[in-house]
Amino acid sequence: MSHISARPASLPPISLPRRVTAHVAHLLILGLFLIALAPLASLVVTVVSRGWSRLDPTFFTSSMRGVVGAGGGALHAIVGTLLITLAAVVISAPIGIAAAVYLVEYGRGALARALTFLVDVMTGIPSIVAGLFAYAVLSALLGPGARSGLAGALALSVLMVPVVVRSSEEMLRLVPSDLREAALALGSPVYRTILRVVLPTAAPGLVSGVMLGMCRIVGETAPLLLVAGFTDSMNYDLADGRMATLPVFIYSQWQNAGRDHVAYENRAWTAALVLIAMVFAMNLAARLWSSRKVR
């Protein structure tokens, strides 16, 4: 039939082929979703089941100092990860946010384009190279071979800054230009407009950007292996001496398992569980904080 079919006079129900197609598509999408979810679920199950056995008070209260075989804990690595991550955030957040403010509020012309390009390049830097960079910087300043938590934080900052710049830039661009205009029209200098209006409006987004950057670096292993090193003992001083971290702890337990290798492996799994829990808690905290601010 070549003629255009007449418009139906009534309002018919959805045709059978369409209902079938919709159903099939639905199931297909659900299936793909489950497949995508499977590795994640398996990972969580594995980490929890293997890490469970050593999730005891000792794990959180003692270091590995003098421990051979079973027992011992990862307090030194937990403290190290917290300190180094915190230091990296303290270094990266102001730099990243300031760069984003420059790009969004002031940046015009060649300098802004160069900065954007550099940030893009930095995003792709392999983490081991960031480690080498920090190592080189600190060797030049403090002599060769110096290892410290601060060097680790510096290496992680190299990785974190581009993440913070990118996400902060996006968040600052989301601030309606109406608000900037309103502030300027009230007789506000540009810098005060940024400090009092733009940054507070973007604050929830900026915080989640910093959190994103934090999650990016908290599990980094290679650069820390290079510049923060590893130790079995407590070290609260970022500026002095080797400092253990959870990822490096996991690596070294696994790699240097002693005679009683199950005890070493169990510690590694528990450390992995703690690391995942920390990332999860950070995410949750960031979400709660931003939803509180938005109201």
Next chain:
Amino acid sequence: MTTTIISERTSIAAQRIEIADVSAYYGSFTALSGVSMTIEPRAVTAFIGPSGCGKSTMLRAINRMHETIPGARVEGSITLGGESVLDRRVDPVAVRSRVGMVFQRPNPFPTMSIRDNVLVGVRLQGRRLSRSDADDLVEMSLRAANLWEPVKAILSKPGGSLSGGQQQRLCIARAIAVKPDVLLMDEPCSALDPISTAAIEELIANLRRDYTVVIVTHNMGQAQRVSDATAFFTVDGAGQPGRLVEYRDTTTMFSRPVDPRTADYLAGRFG
């Protein structure tokens, strides 16, 4: 003619605005050409005209908001109470603290309470206020904006929680809290319903006692109701600069327009 640098002042002093041979450009495009007019103090002046004729451009030149748009330039002379506004040596921030602006869309600061929205201008200008002065300023400004009664119990609520019309009145309160000499309003009612519009018109009638008010509007009835003088701008076609066609007191303008283009526009025979 000597130009003095815009100075600090303490109380409202509605000022005459003299615009002489002003042209405005966006990059290489001439948006407005050869505008000269005198805007009287303690009066409401309305800018009317078809879309794209440069009303907003003229308005933004008066408090140098055009400088926030990359590539925008204004030539000619604008003086405020005899002081040159466009002079390069004059701080645009100082100009804007004397020439306030209300925008088409209500734009209270979403992170701030109603109270802070009123006080924000003073803070953005880097001035400090004692607690009691702040309370007085909040009440005075909200009263002047006919908004005190509905919000006096909810001052700590976010500004965005008000209705559109109330938000616009909050923006007016915010603008008058810094005690400007001049208030520029760019289509302040075009996003509002008739009842909120009536409330704002009533408010403009009151502001007229203290301020030099300039309002852009597409609503001929509104221009007739609120303004003392009316300026009609027009543009011949796309790519052409906007021009001031006729400027006189509102009653004469609407009853006996001199220029045929004004008469056509007022009679709805435009384009």
